[in-house]
Amino acid sequence: MKKRTARLIKWIFLITSLIAALAFFSIFSTSFILTKSKVQPELAYNDSDTCLYHVIVTGTYENQSFLKELFDGANLLAKSYNALVELHVPESQADRASLQELITYASFLNVDGIIAYIDSPDQVLRLPHRNDESEIPLITTGQFAPNLNQVSFIGVNNWELGKRLATESRHFLPHGGNIYIISSKSAAKSSNLITSLQQALQAQRNITTTVIEDISPNFNFPENKSIFITLSEDDTIHYAQLLAELFPQKKCKLIGSGGNEVCQTYLQKGWIDELFSLDPEKIGEKAMRELFEYRNHGSANSYITADVKLSRSSQ
Numbered sequence: 001m002k003k004r005t006a007r008l009i010k011w012i013f014l015i016t017s018l019i020a021a022l023a024f025f026s027i028f029s030t031s032f033i034l035t036k037s038k039v040q041p042e043l044a045y046n047d048s049d050t051c052l053y054h055v056i057v058t059g060t061y062e063n064q065s066f067l068k069e070l071f072d073g074a075n076l077l078a079k080s081y082n083a084l085v086e087l088h089v090p091e092s093q094a095d096r097a098s099l100q101e102l103i104t105y106a107s108f109l110n111v112d113g114i115i116a117y118i119d120s121p122d123q124v125l126r127l128p129h130r131n132d133e134s135e136i137p138l139i140t141t142g143q144f145a146p147n148l149n150q151v152s153f154i155g156v157n158n159w160e161l162g163k164r165l166a167t168e169s170r171h172f173l174p175h176g177g178n179i180y181i182i183s184s185k186s187a188a189k190s191s192n193l194i195t196s197l198q199q200a201l202q203a204q205r206n207i208t209t210t211v212i213e214d215i216s217p218n219f220n221f222p223e224n225k226s227i228f229i230t231l232s233e234d235d236t237i238h239y240a241q242l243l244a245e246l247f248p249q250k251k252c253k254l255i256g257s258g259g260n261e262v263c264q265t266y267l268q269k270g271w272i273d274e275l276f277s278l279d280p281e282k283i284g285e286k287a288m289r290e291l292f293e294y295r296n297h298g299s300a301n302s303y304i305t306a307d308v309k310l311s312r313s314s315q
Contacts, residue, residue, distance in 0.1 A: 072280075197229075
């Protein structure tokens with residue numbers, strides 16, 4: 001009798017231990033995935049079980065502020081599509097989670113769609129699948145990556161942007177001056193924008209436009225009558241630093257492209273006088289429309305023109 005009781009107690013202990021181990025493993029696995037990606041989860045519409053769809057907005061830390069606004073735009077339509085929208089972005093610059101890791105996380109959640117910010121035209125991603133093996137639809141913005149299997153890309157109309165830059169240049173040079181357009185390798189696909197800007201300023205006899213590839217320490221330009229225009233995010237950051245370092249006393253202007261954290265900081269410091277970037281809230285709205293157009297009808301517009309936002313420094 002005692003042996004039977006001891007054996008029964010032993011089995012109860014083993015079963016209880018096994019259940020506890022499985023529960024611990026489940027909690028640890030979920031915690032590990034979330035900790036590894038160090039995300040800032042933020043939910044739109046509501047997080048109840050009534051939502052039919054789950055959409056993730058994601059990208060690297062450098063585009064955090066842009067993605068938060070994009071998330072807000074997607075949130076405006078979340079209720080219309082009965083969708084739960086989640087913002088999934090690394091919480092600090094120290095976290096070097098790649099875009100691939102962030103996208104893979106969406107597969108773990110079995111989401112219905114992904115809206116992502118692409119940093120490079122050379123970006124290649126392995127797109128995840130849902131539990132039923134269907135590929136998760138991807139809507140992108142930022143840089144257009146031709147090798148990426150995306151449903152829609154939301155980007156800039158360079159010809160119209162060139163016209164707007166011409167208008168902004170006149171604002172900074174009311175009495176004429178020189179515009180230096182920096183066309184480096186990272187801005188190689190901006191020829192249409194440059195042509196549009198130059199044509200828009202042709203009638204402005206007192207403004208001269210010159211396309212340059214770089215700025216050297218001995219570069220000579222008229223003080224108070226010069227504007228430098230950069231056409232990519234990388235160039236904007238690089239030349240904001242370079243102009244502040246090489247010509248701290250010269251009062252030249254810099255109009256740059258970009259919306260990441262570094263660009264916004266330089267705008268606040270006055271190293272960048274004006275920043276043009278995509279309007280993230282409008283992109284969020286358009287991304288949701290295209291995503292559900294694709295889900296409901298099997299097709300969507302492959303290229304959508306994004307609205308551009310201009311921000312001037314208060315310095």
